[in-house]
Amino acid sequence: MTATLTRAVPKTVLEARNMTRRFGGLIAVNDVSFDVREGEIFGLIGPNGAGKTTLFNLMTGLTPPSSGTLTYEGRPVLGLAPHKVAALGMSRTFQNIRLFKALSALENVKIAQHTRTHAGLWRGIFGANRAEEAQVERRAWELLDLVGLSDRAGEEAGNFSYGDQRRLEIARALATEPRVLLLDEPAAGMNTSEKGGLTAFIREVRDRFDLTVMVIEHHVPLVMNLCDRVAVLNFGQLIAMGDPASVQRDPKVIEAYLGGE
Amino acid sequence: QKIENPVPIGVAVAQTSNTALLGQEQVIGAKFAEKFLNARGGINGTPFKLVFQDAAGDENSAINAFQNLITKENVVGIVGPTLSQQAFAADPIADRAKVPVLGPSNTAKGVPQIGNYIARVSAPVAVVAPNAIRTALRLDPKIKKVAVLYAQNDAFSVSETGTFQDTAKAQGLTLSTVQKFQTTDTDFTTQVTAVLNADVDLAIVSGLAADGGNLVKQLRQLGYKGLIIGGNGLNTSNMFPVCQKLCDGVIIAQAYSPSQPSAANQVFVKEYRAQYKKDPPQFAAQAYAGVQVFVEALRAVDRKKKLNTWSLDDLRVALNKQILAGKYNTPLGLISFDKDGEVVQKDFYVAQIKMKDAKTGSFVFLK
Amino acid sequence: MELSSFVQSLMNGLAIGSVYAIFALGYTLVFSILGIINFAHGAVFTLGAYFTYTLVVGQFENNGLLKGINLFPDGSPFSGSAVMFGLATILGACAAGAIAVLIERLAFRPMRSRGADPLLALVSSLGVALVIVNLIQLLVGAEIYNFPSDAYGEVKPALSFHIGEKVVIIRTVQLIIFAVSLVMLAVLGYVIGRTKVGKALRAVAESPSTASLLGISVDRFILITFFLSGFLGGLAGTLVGTAFGVAGPYFGVVYGLKGLAVIVLGGLGSIPGAVAGGLVIGLAEAFVPAEYSAYKDAVAFALLFVILLVRPQGLLGRNLIQKV
Amino acid sequence: MLSIENMSVNYGAIQAVRDLSVVVYEGEVVTLIGANGAGKTTTLRAVSRLLKPVAGRITFMGRDITRLPADEAVKLGIAQSPEGRQVLARQSVQDNLELGGYTRSNAEVKADIDRMYGRFPRLGERRSQMAGTLSGGEQQMLAIGRALMSRPKLLLLDEPSLGLAPIIVREIFDIIRELNAQGVTILLVEQNARLAMQSSHRTYVLDAGQLTLQGNSAELVSDERVLQAYLGG
Amino acid sequence: MNDFLQSYGFLLVTLIQAGLLGLSLYFPLMAGQLSLASPGFYALGGYVAAIMLTNPAFAGLRDTLGNGIFPLTWLAAGLLCALAGVIVGVPALRLRGIYLALATIAFIEILRVVALNLSITGGAIGIFGIPQAFGFQDRWQYLLIFGPMLALVLAFTYMLQKSRVGRAFRAIREDELAADAMGVPPTQYKVLAFVIGAVIAGIVGSMSAPFLNTWNAKQGTFDASIAILAFVLIGGSRSMWGPVVGGALLTAVPELLRFLQDWRLVINGLVLVVASLYLPQGIVGALGKLRKSPPPARPPVAPAPDPKGGTL
């Protein structure tokens, strides 16, 4: 919270307008509109099956929308192929971890630098890409350092335990050099102490790489601690949005998500 | 290099792959020749032995088989390979090494022209086929409309059908329908229906034993009453189990007939029957002839200068010359070679199938 | 197209299509449980025909190690009546099923337990096919074997009727093939579509480890599946063999490839798909006009290519929308 | 009821669990906690017979099950809700649940499924949807529901609260208590250590494949070392 | 030495040829695509060369170019296969796994039937009497073109695997969707991998036509597809050495087994089964297991680790 307050009137990076996605008769995301401001950490919560992951999928091109628009710094995003979205500067992690399992941790992070590098077939073949390769290698190690996995850089990603795989996913997402980072349940599979560490980590990453962050998370204390603003989805619709404290008090949110005491 | 004793003659035919149906008959014929000719003194008292190398059904295997025979087995000459396409690939190697080759079943145009060392005992299609049509017309002068059917993925059948069609036209017959099939086909209802609906008096089939036999069977089962001519591919008793009783009456163009009256053939047929209880097939006879030509040419060479005094390389060259020069009284009848190595065969035959029961039948010589 | 030739082509297409279907079902069963293509299936098809032939005739010709053997000096008990012939067919198919089980034990199971690349199953089953085909040749030679013409007893070989001027002819074997195929399809369709067994089968297919976590005995299911697959393959082999003769050890190869086209066209792992695929390809081939019959083999594959472009999961395959 | 004696489990050259001994008495809820990669999942998978231990012995109700195939273990009454959910993606929700009751008779299963839909109305709404297209949390509910379908004597839960909304997490722990009251024994792996320890009798703490602490949950909750490492101070 | 080449020269060339065909299939596999199209492109390349070297229409060109015609056939085959690769690849690569494999087999079968029916391809007999490349006298001399070709392709593969493009291929093989989300455009790279394989197979075909002296519709068949797949898998599908080793070995085995006579192909089949059972990662994979690869080394100028790093 502190970081954003010191900034001058933050500009809007993402503008979602009336985003909708149907699956057959089911409306998974229903007419959702919101803005995300530069540098903020924006939380997305809601009951299971509310449409949070689907919203991320729409934003990153993995699922085509039924209707609606989304702009990133004024440019339309919806309808672009996922790799184009990544090239624009939006990157994500997956709720059901999708690492390149048989490749080493290091490779995972190197691959994700694809859009930021340029060597084509021939430059690669004739070895004219050395400087770029060295750069890729260096960044990959830095990112593994960042998530504390550099001493296992050569291990196959699929052999990592659940929690470690989540860390590697974050490193991989950062490797695309995003301006907007979308994290889908980053704390799942971490214990309470680790979740605490995660809060600090996300903030640090945000500051260090100048990011805007969107987080889906079910661990309420973490959301409340971490996020500048929180949006709540229920049955595909936005039912509340605002600062964490007010959202937490919203009776609709309590009823649908938090559960009454 | 000295000549081994017994004198090695190479046989590179298809012992495996789906060409083995032909190749295994060639193996039998060649082995027959080995036993028979050795029993009659071999090469003027020196025995010879056949060295088999599997040429399978593809070009690479044929080349490897040839290569082995030439450099490792030190054969004086080679009978093989089974298919013309293989000959185009493998023969140049023997030619280059100056090793005489006799093709036992390569009938495509251009094989003897591959080189000086390449000859064949198998007559090309163009000379075998026309007789059958002439014979059919003799049997039934009223024939007007003809259906032609051929296996379009078989090189032999494709060139044979060309000859059949030309001959038919030359004889003033109408080609009412031309039907193609594959050697791998089993159901010919489409073709047969077309033939029936074209209402022809003569059906000419170019194919191999299995598909040809099935085609004949289905033609008859579905009610075709006219004459049937089978090409040279059907000149095998392998067809009998396929069309069984329905094979009866099919007229076959033959490059070899068990009824060929020469003494050489009658001895061969007698021994073959004694062992296998049926007539020798064409592929066996041609392989036999191939081996026989080598042995007789070797005898001639040996008479000039004892075999064990030759070097291998020189012998191969002399042998080739001798092969092309000689005349041979084989089960195929009297054969010799022209300067290319093309076989000059005196007799061709037309036979009609007579089935004794569902399994046994014979080719009855029509002349 | 004239009505008579239309009807004729339809009949031909249905008959050959139903053989494709019943053969392809064997493929599809194995695919649906192990997610692999069993290239030895074509060889099992061949074996089925040889097994039945052995029972019905019991004699081999001039080549191979078994030449001259005569199992039934007094004539085979399975020959001469339609019922006994049917029995021989079933026994032959069962023997083919047993071989398929053996193949699973020797060539697939050890691989599964070693966590090999599933594609390797293609190679291993190719090896098995090579072994079977060449063993057949070694034992009984490459020649064509044929069932006695009275295999079905006194059943007439063909029925014919007229439409207008033109004849339409149906061979009896075609009808038998069609009928047997329908029965097999109905039975399998019921077992797999409607019973708990079918669900369990699909579970094993999707994830053997998860299936075992639910108490499903994966090994037993695989065994049953292979038996069924071999049975169907062997049955198809005998049916085709009685209709057209057993054309040597490579007899099943063409069916092997066509069968693949059939299951992919219909949708991998789908039982109705195998049926639909078989019929579509059979009919397409039958309706190729005679003057283009040279291109008949290409038709099945061209059709396959085009249909896959429109429906990447095959005609009746289910498209799994991946959730991320 | 369940006893693991000196068990070691390897993945190739990596030793994931070393010389571990755990006892679960009948009617107990026992929690297994530990950092990422400590070997918790590995332990559960060894008990449900998906992994072969290289050393040690597992006995269940007096019977040595160390070499038993996984499907036999289910028939003895062991069920697992696995890590990563492992729902059968290409089958409907209903089919997944029915397969959960594979070892039981159809009629019983039908009734249980209806009860399950009562517990998790979300699944009821989605009964004919392919499980693979469910949301993460919905899949988690399905995985747990499916494990319950076999009416196990011993239930193995691997991070059941993972990805679930708070309101559902509460439901899950209610179920755990309820089942336990009905006599089902439960071995629970959970990152939400506080909640898990509050709902369990005893707790084992794993670290790098080895046992470091064990004791009554109520006592361990206030143990300095546990607080420090797992409960966030 | 000369004797050895005389006896085994042909076989040696076919071993290399098999290795190259293995590599041509390895490329799409590198990007996770099970394509069996290689024999099709091999056949196509062979026909291009066979026609250019025998057809009267090219007589003028042959006379002007002399031996230069041979490299030209390679170029022509490469280009034509690249084009065909794009035409077939773009639609086919939307398919996955066995579906793609079958679509590529369909391509091969269609090609085969067409070749069987055209007159320019010589129909069922095919084209024969193809002149020997550069007037070679012996088949072993083809080592002089196949050898450098193999070296070239291996060098190409090695560099490619180390490069950004190689990484993109691997990413797509592992998880196409995740690769896409991480900025790797899958379609583009899948087509690229497919086309590279097509070009290699095509050039090998154009070199093989003179080598075999004849070319026909049996040259590119379904059987060959599976054989080549076996090269790659038995050799090891995760290293470029796999297809080479596998191709050479599996081609040599039936020849080495000739002494078994009739049992040769039975044993050959058993070899395939046993190899798939005991070498689940292929030969090269098994060798790789013996020699544990060292953990990746940090680049020399390691930046000071972030003090706050690793606190997560």
Ligand SMILES: Nc1ncnc2c1ncn2[C@@H]1O[C@H](COP(=O)(O)OP(=O)(O)OP(=O)(O)O)[C@@H](O)[C@H]1O
């Ligand atoms: N398939 C595998 N191959 C190799 N190593 C593995 C494999 N699965 C797990 N491991 C390793 O075994 C160790 C124990 O893993 P396990 O999954 O049991 O941990 P866990 O305690 O469940 O962790 P988490 O809380 O992250 O789920 C880890 O070091 C992990 O990297």
Ligand SMILES: Nc1ncnc2c1ncn2[C@@H]1O[C@H](COP(=O)(O)OP(=O)(O)OP(=O)(O)O)[C@@H](O)[C@H]1O
């Ligand atoms: N491909 C699909 N087909 C049908 N329904 C789908 C599909 N994908 C998602 N859904 C449905 O859409 C709804 C929203 O799913 P989504 O994954 O976005 O939920 P979520 O908010 O991320 O939930 P969770 O917190 O459990 O991860 C769910 O009910 C899910 O079943």
Ligand SMILES: [Mg+2]
């Ligand atoms: Mg979600």
Ligand SMILES: [Mg+2]
């Ligand atoms: Mg000549």
